[in-house]
Amino acid sequence: MAEVTLSGLSKSFGAAKALSDVSLTIPDGAFVVLLGPTGAGKTTTLRLIAGLDRPDAGDIRIGGHSVLQDTPAQRDVAMVFQQYSLYPHLTVRENLAFPLRSPMIALPEAEIAKRVAEVAAVLHIPHKLDNKATALSGGEMQRVSIGRALVRQPRIYLMDEPLSSLDAKLRADLRIELKRIHAELGATFLYVTHDQIEAMTMATHVGVLDHGRLVQYGSPREIYENPVSAYVASRLGQPRINLLPADAFGPAPPGATQIGLRPEHIHVGEGRDATIRRVEHLGDQTRLHLTLGPHEMITLTDPHTEARPGDTLQIRPHNPLWFDASGNRIQGPTP
Ligand SMILES: Nc1ncnc2c1ncn2[C@@H]1O[C@H](COP(=O)(O)OP(=O)(O)OP(=O)(O)O)[C@@H](O)[C@H]1O
Numbered sequence: 077m078a079e080v081t082l083s084g085l086s087k088s089f090g091a092a093k094a095l096s097d098v099s100l101t102i103p104d105g106a107f108v109v110l111l112g113p114t115g116a117g118k119t120t121t122l123r124l125i126a127g128l129d130r131p132d133a134g135d136i137r138i139g140g141h142s143v144l145q146d147t148p149a150q151r152d153v154a155m156v157f158q159q160y161s162l163y164p165h166l167t168v169r170e171n172l173a174f175p176l177r178s179p180m181i182a183l184p185e186a187e188i189a190k191r192v193a194e195v196a197a198v199l200h201i202p203h204k205l206d207n208k209a210t211a212l213s214g215g216e217m218q219r220v221s222i223g224r225a226l227v228r229q230p231r232i233y234l235m236d237e238p239l240s241s242l243d244a245k246l247r248a249d250l251r252i253e254l255k256r257i258h259a260e261l262g263a264t265f266l267y268v269t270h271d272q273i274e275a276m277t278m279a280t281h282v283g284v285l286d287h288g289r290l291v292q293y294g295s296p297r298e299i300y301e302n303p304v305s306a307y308v309a310s311r312l313g314q315p316r317i318n319l320l321p322a323d324a325f326g327p328a329p330p331g332a333t334q335i336g337l338r339p340e341h342i343h344v345g346e347g348r349d350a351t352i353r354r355v356e357h358l359g360d361q362t363r364l365h366l367t368l369g370p371h372e373m374i375t376l377t378d379p380h381t382e383a384r385p386g387d388t389l390q391i392r393p394h395n396p397l398w399f400d401a402s403g404n405r406i407q408g409p410t411p
Contacts, residue, residue: 078139078231078264079104080125085134087120087288094120096288097134102232102281107258107265109275109296111311112285118268121285122234125266126155138231149180153232154225158240160217162209168220169205172196175228195223198253215242222250226257235267239274251277272314276300284308306403309336315363315374317397318342324371325393331406336397339376347392352385366391 080102087095095117102108110118123129125136127148136143143151154175162171172192176183183191196202199219204212209220218241225233239247255278258265269275275282275296282299284292284307292299292308303309309317318337322328325348328335350373354365362381366373368391375391377383398406 079137080232080264080266081135081137081140082121082125083135083137085121085124085136086132087117087124087129088132093288095124095131098285098288098290099134100283100290100293102264102266105262105264106280107255107267107278108281108283109279110266110268110283110285111270111275115287116285117288118285119236120288122155122236122266122268125151125232126153126234127151128155149178151232152230153234154228154230155234156222156225156236156238158237160214160221160241162217162220162224164210165208167206167208168196168201168212171209171220172205172223172227175224181228191227191229195226198226198257199223200249215246218242219246219250222254229261229263231264233263233265233267235265237268237270240269240271247271247274254278272312275312282312284311303397304405306334306336306397306399306405309397309399309405313338314361315339315376318373318375319399320368320371320373322398324368329398329406331400332398333401334399334403335393336399337373337375337393338397341394341396342373342375343392343394344375344389347390349388350391352383352387352389354385355381355383 082098082100085095085098110121112118124131127146138151163174169192172195173188176188176191196205199222201216201219204216209217222238239250242250251274279296281293282296283290284299286307292304299308300312306319319334322332322335324335348368350366350368352364353367356363356365362377362379364375364377364383366375400406
C-alpha cells in the first residue's frame with residue numbers, strides 16, 4: 077500500500093496534449109475515481125503511473141519514491157483494462173496463477189493455490205477454474221482479468237472502466253466486492269469510470285479532468301454539491317444538472333449567465349408555469365420532462381405521481397448554482 081503523488085504531470089502525443097500539468101495526491105488506502113468525457117486524459121494518467129508510457133514533464137512518486145526510472149514490474153501496480161486481456165490457451169486457474177509465478181514474485185505453489193482459490197470465490201468463478209479462458213463469457217473473462225490484478229496484492233490498483241462490459245447485476249455485485257476488497261485490504265485504487273453510481277458509491281475522492289487538466293479534486297459530495305464550474309456540475313448527478321439562462325426565473329446575481337438546477341434545487345408548487353412533456357418511469361426514479369418557456373428541463377418526482385403530459389405545474393429555484401460566462405461557479409443568493 078502506498079501514497080501516490082503526481083506533480084506537474086504532462087504528456088502529449090504528437091500535437092495532441094493528453095495531460096497538462098496534473099498534480100494530485102492519492103492518499104494511502106484511498107479510492108480515487110477519475111471522471112471526464114472521452115479524451116479527457118483518464119487512461120493516459122493510469123498508463124503513466126503503471127509505467128506503460130513516460131511523461132514529458134513532471135514526477136510520479138509512490139510511497140515517497142520517484143518511480144520514473146522504475147519498470148512497470150518494479151512499480152508493483154496492477155492495471156485492469158476495459159477489455160479483458162487473458163492468455164486464451166491457458167485455463168482460468170493458470171491465468172490467475174500466472175502473475176504470481178513471475179520471477180519478481182515467484183510465490184510457493186501452496187500460496188498460489190490459496191490466493192487463486194480466494195480470488196475465484198470473490199469473483200464467483202470457482203466452478204470455472206479448469207475452463208480454458210476462451211470458453212468463458214465476456215463477463216467471466218473480465219472477472220478473471222480483475223482476478224489477475226487481485227491475486228497479486230499490489231501496492232496500487234489501476235482500473236480503467238473494469239465493469240463497463242458487464243451486465244447490470246454483475247456490475248452491482250462486483251461494485252460491492254471491489255469496495256469490500258478496498259476496505260479489507262486497505263488497498264489504494266485509482267479507478268476510471270463513466271458510471272455515476274460507481275463514482276458516488278466507491279470513491280473516497282473524485283478527480284475531474286477536462287482536456288487533460290485536473291479541474292477539481294475532492295470528496296464525491298464536494299464535487300456534487302460544490303462544483304467549481306458548470307462542466308464539473310455536469311459530471312455527477314442523474315438526471316444531469318439543468319443549465320438555463322440565468323434570468324430564466326427572474327433577476328440573477330451580478331455576473332451570472334447560467335443557473336444550474338438539480339432536482340433538489342427545484343421547488344414545485346409556486347413560481348413560473350412549466351408544462352410536463354413526458355413522465356418517464358425508470359424503476360428506481362421517475363423523471364418529469366418539463367418545458368419552461370423556450371427551455372427544456374428534467375427533474376424527479378414521486379413514483380406514484382398522477383402527473384400527465386400536458387399538465388402544468390409551478391416551479392421556482394431553491395438554492396441553485398450560478399455560473400458566469402466562462403462556466404465558472406459564482407456564489408449568489410436565491411432570487
Ligand atoms: N497512444 C496515443 N497516440 C496518440 N494519441 C493518444 C494516444 N493515447 C491517447 N491519445 C490522445 O490523448 C488524449 C487523451 O486520451 P485518453 O485515452 O487518456 O482519454 P480518456 O479520458 O481515457 O478517454 P476514454 O474515456 O475515451 O477512454 C486523447 O485526445 C487521445 O486521442
